[in-house]
Amino acid sequence: xxxxLRINTYEPVQADPLGRAFTGYFPRMTEQEAWEAGRxxxxxxxxxxxxxxxxxxxxESKVRAVGQVTGIALHGDxxxxxxxxxxxxxxVRDAYLGQPDPVENCSQNPVAYCDLxxxxxFVLTPCHCGCGQDASxxxxxxxxxxxxxxxxxxxxxxxxxxxxxxxxxxxTRPGNRASGNRAGN
Numbered sequence: 121x122x123x124x125l126r127i128n129t130y131e132p133v134q135a136d137p138l139g140r141a142f143t144g145y146f147p148r149m150t151e152q153e154a155w156e157a158g159r160x161x162x163x164x165x166x167x168x169x170x171x172x173x174x175x176x177x178x179x180e181s182k183v184r185a186v187g188q189v190t191g192i193a194l195h196g197d198x199x200x201x202x203x204x205x206x207x208x209x210x211x212v213r214d215a216y217l218g219q220p221d222p223v224e225n226c227s228q229n230p231v232a233y234c235d236l237x238x239x240x241x242f243v244l245t246p247c248h249c250g251c252g253q254d255a256s257x258x259x260x261x262x263x264x265x266x267x268x269x270x271x272x273x274x275x276x277x278x279x280x281x282x283x284x285x286x287x288x289x290x291x292t293r294p295g296n297r298a299s300g301n302r303a304g305n
Contacts, residue, residue: 122174122212122239123189123201124223126230127158129179137161137195145179151205151217154184160200164231166192171257174212174239175201178221186213212238 158177
Protein backbone atom coordinates (compact mmCIF):
# COMPACT_ATOMS: atom_id res chain seq x y z
CA UNK A 121 0.00 0.00 0.00
CA UNK A 122 0.96 3.63 -0.46
CA UNK A 123 -0.06 6.78 1.32
CA UNK A 124 -1.70 9.54 -0.69
CA LEU A 125 -1.33 13.10 0.58
CA ARG A 126 -3.58 15.71 -1.03
CA ILE A 127 -2.16 19.22 -0.73
CA ASN A 128 -4.14 22.43 -0.89
CA THR A 129 -3.22 25.47 -2.96
CA TYR A 130 0.01 27.38 -2.47
CA GLU A 131 0.39 29.19 0.82
CA PRO A 132 3.52 30.91 2.19
CA VAL A 133 4.51 29.80 5.71
CA GLN A 134 6.83 31.17 8.36
CA ALA A 135 8.65 29.31 11.11
CA ASP A 136 7.88 25.97 9.48
CA PRO A 137 9.40 23.02 11.44
CA LEU A 138 10.63 21.57 8.13
CA GLY A 139 12.19 24.85 7.01
CA ARG A 140 9.79 25.29 4.11
CA ALA A 141 8.87 28.71 2.73
CA PHE A 142 5.53 27.41 1.43
CA THR A 143 3.13 24.51 1.44
CA GLY A 144 0.53 23.55 -1.13
CA TYR A 145 0.42 23.23 -4.88
CA PHE A 146 1.04 25.81 -7.60
CA PRO A 147 1.10 25.28 -11.37
CA ARG A 148 4.50 24.42 -12.88
CA MET A 149 6.00 23.30 -9.60
CA THR A 150 8.71 20.67 -9.89
CA GLU A 151 8.39 17.17 -8.48
CA GLN A 152 10.91 18.06 -5.78
CA GLU A 153 8.90 21.16 -4.81
CA ALA A 154 5.72 19.06 -4.67
CA TRP A 155 7.47 16.49 -2.47
CA GLU A 156 8.75 19.17 -0.08
CA ALA A 157 5.37 20.89 0.04
CA GLY A 158 3.50 17.65 0.66
CA ARG A 159 5.70 15.43 2.83
CA UNK A 160 4.55 16.98 6.10
CA UNK A 161 3.16 17.87 8.49
CA UNK A 162 0.16 15.54 8.72
CA UNK A 163 -2.09 14.02 11.34
CA UNK A 164 -1.92 10.32 10.61
CA UNK A 165 -1.28 7.01 12.28
CA UNK A 166 2.49 6.66 12.77
CA UNK A 167 2.43 2.86 12.84
CA UNK A 168 0.42 2.62 9.67
CA UNK A 169 2.33 5.18 7.63
CA UNK A 170 5.69 3.74 8.74
CA UNK A 171 4.76 0.54 6.89
CA UNK A 172 4.26 2.35 3.58
CA UNK A 173 6.99 2.28 0.96
CA UNK A 174 5.63 4.97 -1.35
CA UNK A 175 3.86 8.32 -1.06
CA UNK A 176 1.86 10.12 -3.71
CA UNK A 177 1.61 13.91 -3.40
CA UNK A 178 -1.58 15.09 -5.10
CA UNK A 179 -2.38 18.67 -6.07
CA GLU A 180 -5.46 19.77 -8.00
CA SER A 181 -6.54 16.10 -8.37
CA LYS A 182 -3.33 14.94 -10.09
CA VAL A 183 -0.25 13.17 -8.78
CA ARG A 184 2.50 15.82 -8.65
CA ALA A 185 5.25 13.78 -6.96
CA VAL A 186 5.91 10.14 -6.14
CA GLY A 187 8.36 9.46 -3.34
CA GLN A 188 9.88 6.55 -1.50
CA VAL A 189 9.23 6.69 2.24
CA THR A 190 12.36 5.85 4.23
CA GLY A 191 11.11 6.93 7.66
CA ILE A 192 8.97 9.33 9.63
CA ALA A 193 9.62 12.06 12.19
CA LEU A 194 7.19 13.16 14.87
CA HIS A 195 6.43 16.84 15.42
CA GLY A 196 4.00 16.86 18.32
CA ASP A 197 0.79 15.32 16.99
CA UNK A 198 1.92 15.66 13.37
CA UNK A 199 4.09 13.47 11.16
CA UNK A 200 6.75 14.32 8.60
CA UNK A 201 7.55 11.79 5.90
CA UNK A 202 11.23 11.25 5.26
CA UNK A 203 12.39 9.97 1.92
CA UNK A 204 13.03 11.13 -1.60
CA UNK A 205 11.40 11.64 -4.97
CA UNK A 206 11.62 8.60 -7.22
CA UNK A 207 13.77 9.00 -10.33
CA UNK A 208 12.46 8.88 -13.85
CA UNK A 209 12.28 5.25 -14.97
CA UNK A 210 11.07 3.91 -11.62
CA UNK A 211 7.92 1.87 -12.37
CA VAL A 212 5.82 3.39 -9.57
CA ARG A 213 6.78 6.96 -10.45
CA ASP A 214 6.23 6.46 -14.16
CA ALA A 215 2.83 4.81 -13.63
CA TYR A 216 1.35 7.58 -11.46
CA LEU A 217 3.12 10.91 -12.01
CA GLY A 218 0.76 13.32 -13.76
CA GLN A 219 -2.14 10.88 -13.52
CA PRO A 220 -5.47 11.49 -11.74
CA ASP A 221 -5.58 10.91 -7.99
CA PRO A 222 -5.93 7.12 -7.59
CA VAL A 223 -7.90 7.66 -4.36
CA GLU A 224 -10.36 10.20 -5.71
CA ASN A 225 -13.33 9.92 -3.40
CA CYS A 226 -15.76 12.12 -1.49
CA SER A 227 -13.68 12.17 1.69
CA GLN A 228 -12.46 15.49 3.06
CA ASN A 229 -9.44 13.73 4.57
CA PRO A 230 -6.27 14.59 2.64
CA VAL A 231 -4.54 11.42 3.91
CA ALA A 232 -5.58 8.13 2.34
CA TYR A 233 -4.05 4.73 1.73
CA CYS A 234 -4.26 2.74 -1.48
CA ASP A 235 -2.94 -0.36 -3.18
CA LEU A 236 -0.98 0.51 -6.29
CA UNK A 237 -0.58 -2.29 -8.84
CA UNK A 238 2.82 -0.88 -9.88
CA UNK A 239 4.19 -1.20 -6.33
CA UNK A 240 3.52 -4.92 -5.92
CA UNK A 241 7.01 -5.92 -7.06
CA PHE A 242 8.44 -3.79 -4.20
CA VAL A 243 6.09 -4.86 -1.42
CA LEU A 244 7.78 -8.11 -0.40
CA THR A 245 11.36 -8.04 0.91
CA PRO A 246 13.38 -10.64 2.80
CA CYS A 247 12.47 -10.94 6.48
CA HIS A 248 15.22 -9.26 8.51
CA CYS A 249 15.52 -12.20 10.92
CA GLY A 250 17.41 -14.11 8.25
CA CYS A 251 14.88 -16.94 7.83
CA GLY A 252 14.88 -16.53 4.03
CA GLN A 253 11.13 -15.90 3.77
CA ASP A 254 9.58 -12.78 2.25
CA ALA A 255 7.58 -10.25 4.27
CA SER A 256 5.64 -7.07 3.59
CA UNK A 257 7.16 -5.52 6.73
CA UNK A 258 10.60 -5.67 8.32
CA UNK A 259 9.77 -9.03 9.93
CA UNK A 260 7.18 -11.75 9.55
CA UNK A 261 4.89 -11.94 12.62
CA UNK A 262 6.92 -13.14 15.61
CA UNK A 263 10.23 -13.09 13.73
CA UNK A 264 11.31 -9.84 15.37
CA UNK A 265 11.21 -11.63 18.73
CA UNK A 266 13.10 -14.56 17.21
CA UNK A 267 15.84 -12.17 15.97
CA UNK A 268 16.09 -10.45 19.37
CA UNK A 269 16.28 -13.77 21.21
CA UNK A 270 19.05 -14.98 18.89
CA UNK A 271 21.09 -11.86 19.64
CA UNK A 272 20.51 -12.17 23.38
CA UNK A 273 21.78 -15.77 23.21
CA UNK A 274 24.76 -14.85 21.01
CA UNK A 275 25.96 -11.68 22.76
CA UNK A 276 24.56 -11.82 26.31
CA UNK A 277 24.76 -15.50 27.25
CA UNK A 278 20.99 -15.82 27.01
CA UNK A 279 20.37 -13.22 29.73
CA UNK A 280 17.58 -10.82 28.81
CA UNK A 281 18.45 -8.78 31.91
CA UNK A 282 22.05 -8.24 30.71
CA UNK A 283 20.72 -7.17 27.31
CA UNK A 284 18.29 -4.66 28.86
CA UNK A 285 21.00 -3.25 31.11
CA UNK A 286 23.29 -2.87 28.09
CA UNK A 287 20.60 -1.08 26.07
CA UNK A 288 19.86 1.27 28.99
CA UNK A 289 23.57 2.04 29.37
CA UNK A 290 23.88 2.80 25.64
CA UNK A 291 20.89 5.14 25.71
CA THR A 292 22.18 7.13 28.68
CA ARG A 293 25.76 7.59 27.43
CA PRO A 294 26.73 11.27 27.02
CA GLY A 295 26.47 12.41 23.43
CA ASN A 296 24.02 9.67 22.49
CA ARG A 297 21.32 11.23 20.32
CA ALA A 298 18.79 8.71 21.60
CA SER A 299 19.26 9.63 25.28
CA GLY A 300 16.09 11.14 26.67
CA ASN A 301 14.21 10.03 23.54
CA ARG A 302 13.52 6.43 24.47
CA ALA A 303 10.33 4.71 23.44
CA GLY A 304 7.57 5.41 25.92
CA ASN A 305 9.02 8.79 26.97
